[in-house]
Amino acid sequence: GAGVSQSPRYKVAKRGQDVALRCDPISGHVSLFWYQQALGQGPEFLTYFQNEAQLDKSGLPSDRFFAERPEGSVSTLKIQRTQQEDSAVYLCASSARQGTNTEAFFGQGTRLTVV
Amino acid sequence: KNEVEQSPQNLTAQEGEFITINCSYSVGISALHWLQQHPGGGIVSLFMLSSGKKKHGRLIATINIQEKHSSLHITASHPRDSAVYICAVRSWETSGSRLTFGEGTQLTVNP
Numbered sequence: 001g002a003g004v005s006q007s008p009r010y011k012v013a014k015r016g017q018d019v020a021l022r023c024d025p026i027s028g029h030v031s032l033f034w035y036q037q038a039l040g041q042g043p044e045f046l047t048y049f050q051n052e053a054q055l056d057k058s059g060l061p062s063d064r065f066f067a068e069r070p071e072g073s074v075s076t077l078k079i080q081r082t083q084q085e086d087s088a089v090y091l092c093a094s095s096a097r098q099g100t101n102t103e104a105f106f107g108q109g110t111r112l113t114v115v
Numbered sequence: 116k117n118e119v120e121q122s123p124q125n126l127t128a129q130e131g132e133f134i135t136i137n138c139s140y141s142v143g144i145s146a147l148h149w150l151q152q153h154p155g156g157g158i159v160s161l162f163m164l165s166s167g168k169k170k171h172g173r174l175i176a177t178i179n180i181q182e183k184h185s186s187l188h189i190t191a192s193h194p195r196d197s198a199v200y201i202c203a204v205r206s207w208e209t210s211g212s213r214l215t216f217g218e219g220t221q222l223t224v225n226p
Contacts, residue, residue, distance in 0.1 A: 042201055042203075042217050042219050
């Protein structure tokens with residue numbers, strides 16, 4: 001596709017439910033990032049992949065959060081036993097290569113509401 | 116203290132006004148990004164800067180590396196410029212080229 005695609009756009013989950021959020025990066029992009037954006041705040045880093053390798057997961061808030069990118073393209077962010085504090089917009093971004101001056105392209109985000 | 120601070124948090128302007136949004140950061144950076152976020156969440160990259168000044172249409176971004184400060188200017192503002200503007204830095208002090216974001220500036224331009 002032409003850009004980074006995330007699905008679903010909106011997700012309402014009951015507390016305790018597991019959810020899976022999908023990110024389709026731009027084809028061929030090596031780097032993939034997940035960010036969490038609480039209402040009225042800037043995005044916060046969750047995790048980073050270079051191809052299929054998860055090189056940094058220091059931003060994942062708890063062991064209920066798990067991300068994978070098994071074939072180095074599509075990535076899934078899974079949240080187990082969702083809690084109300086997990087309600088946020090989850091943003092995915094991809095870059096063509098690793099590097100300090102590489103432009104990042106963002107998806108539209110998935111708005112997760114835990115009720 | 117956040118590594119990236121933006122001001123103001125909220126800004127209301129009349130159509131046609133010149134707008135400035137400021138960003139200060141406290142880490143060593145390799146690049147600074149200005150991003151635009153419309154309601155619904157999608158983020159669009161406006162500029163990526165490592166020095167000097169860039170211009171695109173009515174938007175101008177400047178950066179002063181020594182002072183660790185950047186500004187985003189919008190000339191002849193229009194209601195369609197209403198959005199959240201976010202400053203983000205890519206720091207050589209963190210791994211993986213991830214971005215550290217400011218909290219954003221909510222801009223509303225009234226007709």
